Amino acid sequence: MYSQALLAVLAFSVARVVNAANVSVDVPVLQPTKSLPLASTLLSFSIEQDNWPEWSGIDERNEFTYSALTTYANLTGQPPKLRVGADSEDHTVWSPTVTINEDVFPPSNAITPYPEATNITVGSEYYTLVKWLPSGTHMVWGVNLGFNNATNAVNMVKAIINAFASPDVIESGVILERIEVGNEADLYGNNGLRQKGNWTVEDYVPDWESIADPVVEAAGIYSKNGSVSLQGAAFASQAFTPREVFALGILNSTAGQTISTISQHQYSAAFCNGGDFGLISFMNKTTVRGNLTVFEADIAASKANGLAYVLGETNSIACHGAPGVSNTAGAALWVIDYTLFASTIGIDELYFHEGIGYKYNFLQPVALNYSTINGSALDPPAPPHVQPAYYGGLVINTLIGNSGAASIVELTVDESDTTGYAAFENGQLTRAVFVNLNAWVASSTGTRPTVHIDLDFVNGTTTAKTATARRLVINYADDTQNLTWAGQSYEETADVSPTGQLDLETIDLTDGFDLRATEAILLTF
Structure with a gap:
């Protein structure tokens, strides 16, 4: 992680x-x-699933989100891709009695003013909100592996497929590209989603197949080369690696044969329990390279199997960022160097993680009622706004160009x-x-x-x-x-x-x- x-x-x-x-x-x-190709969508975003409707808009599009993404799209000719999932991916259930979503959040605190929901119940209209995004946006949607419930995972993916087949979404020009089954499964043995101390990569592969196989069957996904495919791995650290799951035969399974893209996650540190993080030492050329070259063997193994390779979730400092680092102008420069260096070692796309009120957000898409730094009340609320990292994206996308x-x-x-x-x-x-x-x-x-x-x-x-x-x-x-x-x-x-x-x-x-x-x-x- x-x-x-x-x-x-x-x-x-x-x-x-x-x-x-x-x-x-x-x-x-x-x-x-x-030289290596520069994808038009090199700079993309991962959105925490619990507050997805606030990002998209419900009865009408969120104009701030739309404008911020369109500004990027105007530079490269292609909107950033969006992956919706992350931690709340494995806390989501689909219900026929819920229209959009019902979330249960833990209390806010000074370290985490805007925590993730512990339970998310969604209905089918939750997924159709993609219609409010810029035309041409490609999506990666997460489904729940953590609950180890194939019925729920199948219900989720059916709702996703049906949403993208609906007239409103078809007319919007927003495209489903990949499905991800489970988020950071290498942490399940420590976060309560599997038995503590006995959860290994050897356990993960058949467990994943038991959920992912019925998911691809229900979704009608038959090949990694189809219009919709699977995104594999999505591991938080090097505890499980793509090389290990390849060796264990995951690509030979029914679902494994539909994996087109391997994803791993990376942060430079973690603010989960607070702490004092130095901006000067964070803006470090050598450290940026060291945090990315650890993936070179997995990149090579993925490419050798004909698979794309992405950082499907990344940002500066995990657990929503650290104050005085993630929300600063220095982070904008870090974003430029981190993203462009990643592209030179074969990482095809980077999905910078975003939520509501996270310190490391490129943009805050809705008004905030309390501080992202310490949870204190804001009067008046802070309106939607871009943060310094957004400028890093402007530089990156200008370099990429629209060819x-x-x-x-x-x-x-x-x-x-x-x-x-x-x-x-x-x-x-x-x-x-x-x-x-x-x-x-x-x-x-x-x-x-x-x-x-x-x-x-x-x-x-x-x-x-x-x-x-x-x-x-x-x-x-x-x-x-x-x-x-x-x-x-x-x-x-x-x-x-x-x-x-x-x-x-x-x-x-x-x-x-x-x-x-x-x-x-x-x-x-």
């Missing part, structure tokens, strides 16, 4: 003193053979805090992004550090003399608002439309450019 190695690193923050640096970066002009055919490589940047990536279309360099993860916080003193970057074009020649630049400008890494992307704010309108004048810089490529601590820049060639 999270990296144990990072807990000690995140325990405290120490201000770094970094002198100005000059680096030269080799940038290929022609697409290298090692549907971009590819990416990481650039070697010989500087401890700075990362870079190049995107190619039609075999040619088109865009590049650089991120300076050096955390300039409100308590920093002295002169704000700057890295000067010179570009050396290799592997071909370019006639380009200049590039157009957009900057993600941040006052301090621990700010929670007032970011700008290419001179514009996305925080001030009810429809997530930008305010302020568009600021496009012209960079003389012979001179290079400066990149301040806690800043990102995107170049278009």
